[in-house]
Amino acid sequence: MNLRSAFLAGLLAVGMASSASRAGAEDAPAAAPTIAVITAMPPRPTADRGTSTTAPGTMEAGTGAVAAAARDPLRRPGWSYELRRWMMTSRIYAAAGLPPPLPGEGLRAAGAAPRALATASPGRLPEGLVTFLLMGTDRRAQERIWRTDTLLMVFFQPETGQVGLLSVPRDLWVSIPGYGAGRINTADYLGEAAGLPPGELPRRVLAQNLGFAPDHVLRLDLEGFVRLIDALGGIDVPVDCLLEDFFFDPGNLGGEVALTLEPGIRHMDGQLALRYARSRWGSSDFERARRQQRVARSLLREARSLGTLRRVPDVWRALTPYLRADLAASDVARLALQVAKVRDHLQLRSRVLQFPDLEDWTAPDGSAVLLLHPESLEGVLADLLGPAANPATPRAAAVPVYDATGRSGWEQLVALRLGESGWAAGKLTRRAEAAESLVFHRPEAAVAAARLARDLGLGPQALRAAGDWTAAPPEAALWIQVGTDWRACPHP
Numbered sequence: 001m002n003l004r005s006a007f008l009a010g011l012l013a014v015g016m017a018s019s020a021s022r023a024g025a026e027d028a029p030a031a032a033p034t035i036a037v038i039t040a041m042p043p044r045p046t047a048d049r050g051t052s053t054t055a056p057g058t059m060e061a062g063t064g065a066v067a068a069a070a071r072d073p074l075r076r077p078g079w080s081y082e083l084r085r086w087m088m089t090s091r092i093y094a095a096a097g098l099p100p101p102l103p104g105e106g107l108r109a110a111g112a113a114p115r116a117l118a119t120a121s122p123g124r125l126p127e128g129l130v131t132f133l134l135m136g137t138d139r140r141a142q143e144r145i146w147r148t149d150t151l152l153m154v155f156f157q158p159e160t161g162q163v164g165l166l167s168v169p170r171d172l173w174v175s176i177p178g179y180g181a182g183r184i185n186t187a188d189y190l191g192e193a194a195g196l197p198p199g200e201l202p203r204r205v206l207a208q209n210l211g212f213a214p215d216h217v218l219r220l221d222l223e224g225f226v227r228l229i230d231a232l233g234g235i236d237v238p239v240d241c242l243l244e245d246f247f248f249d250p251g252n253l254g255g256e257v258a259l260t261l262e263p264g265i266r267h268m269d270g271q272l273a274l275r276y277a278r279s280r281w282g283s284s285d286f287e288r289a290r291r292q293q294r295v296a297r298s299l300l301r302e303a304r305s306l307g308t309l310r311r312v313p314d315v316w317r318a319l320t321p322y323l324r325a326d327l328a329a330s331d332v333a334r335l336a337l338q339v340a341k342v343r344d345h346l347q348l349r350s351r352v353l354q355f356p357d358l359e360d361w362t363a364p365d366g367s368a369v370l371l372l373h374p375e376s377l378e379g380v381l382a383d384l385l386g387p388a389a390n391p392a393t394p395r396a397a398a399v400p401v402y403d404a405t406g407r408s409g410w411e412q413l414v415a416l417r418l419g420e421s422g423w424a425a426g427k428l429t430r431r432a433e434a435a436e437s438l439v440f441h442r443p444e445a446a447v448a449a450a451r452l453a454r455d456l457g458l459g460p461q462a463l464r465a466a467g468d469w470t471a472a473p474p475e476a477a478l479w480i481q482v483g484t485d486w487r488a489c490p491h492p
Contacts, residue, residue, distance in 0.1 A: 120374035161342030164384030165350035167289035224322025226270030241489035265409035398426030404434035421455035445477035
């Protein structure tokens, strides 16, 4: 036995002995074979899941390390050491052929009691609905352990052209069949390491915890994402909030590259789109999910082009080395034809599974995770899919948008906000610059107009009767004038 093998054997023996001692202490029956399970890297401690605004490495004069850590959990003392230790341990487990650490099955925090997980029952989904689970993995070449930190459910109704996007947070604490409780982003690797077909365990997890299983599962790695965007010639992405971040780049001086994106419509190649979708500095995982949905929306807009639809089978085959899916090329061609039939009236709605549908919880190992309120899922799906089945829903009618900002492309930012709030954007029209953002409505749409003003970040003072409109009014019951005072970013 060489030195490396002895080192691995020693570490694994210690882990197994520790696991066995814990099992004995809890009077649990011995399992065969015994597999050592360690706790995953502890998350950054934070009082809430809000936005971090402290710049990297900054510290006010006269304050100690503890105070600095409280303001900036990304740079708390010892964090980089814990990260390196976790990465080293993960590589050791991977080299030994063991499954990755499952959160919550390691050292138990004092006073942390296990919590029962309830299963959501979202009710019957519309007939003919085709569902997909799109997973983005952080796996790179030669790596054997990965997480699927991007989990996006896609609901497509071929008959109506209705498309719904639902982002599932990576920290969602779920029941994983055969493994106990853990973060949902661990399920894909656990299933594949156990020899299940690709995507089978995530499918079972969704069925058991959210009440529905996707028809198809697709997993794309980082390189595949970049190649997909580049194969389409890039995409135009609406950026509503200023984005500033740094990314690892070994080819650049200092090993990092800075990224700054101002609000507006930005054309992105694959590398820029990847950075935009993965950025986490100064924002939350929920905001990152919204950015990922904007990229998905841009891809769908590109797919409305007949030229792009004809290229789908070729693009699919080119992505094969970077993609794991239960779809054949013939299935993809059939889906492309279905999209082509409804491309002129595609309706896209999106939701991020977040508060108040979720609540913060501390897992037995002290990790900060999220629990789903199962009863809320039916309402979430109703927002995504309901209008197509119930035309009387106030948000079902498309809302015309008049762009009076004087800024190019901002009407698309308004359409983006409407879609994220459950509204459908109607005809987009440019008009002379105006100072105020206003919501005009007919008497029967007064309640819906108040809700629309709230969703756009406008107060009740923005409501106007249809008679106050100075031009020929649209046929819609309510419409929007977006003025120079409108804030593209929904957050201060």
